[in-house]
Amino acid sequence: MEMPEVIPVCHCGNPAKLNTSWSNDKPGRRFFGCKKFGSRFRKPCRFFSWFDPPLRPHSRIVLLGLLKKVRTLDDARKKERRT
Known part of the structure; x- marks a missing residue:
């Protein structure tokens, strides 16, 4: 992940x-x-x-699909732990 050259300062006076x-x-x-x-x-x-x-719209659709799969797998894993 690339970091910005300048990190903004929040209203508290701390780096965001x-x-x-x-x-x-x-x-x-x-x-x-x-x-x-x-x-x-x-x-x-x-x-x-x-x-x-x-x-971009296509990237958003792909990412939402992947996110849905991850959430489904997380839910299934949590359900297995309870049983």
Whole structure:
């Protein structure tokens, strides 16, 4: 994964963290966000900036198909562990 030459600074004054979206709307698209995001003890500053350009339609379809397969396999594995 290539890193940008300049890492943006979030509203907290800290370097932003590069993350990857795995939502159905923006699968595989990378973005910068506050490094406190997801922490139960700290409130993030809500800084957000896309790193990657939007995916082409064909790439998005392929990635969504792969993501669906991974989720299906994860669900099956979790079901097996419970039995």
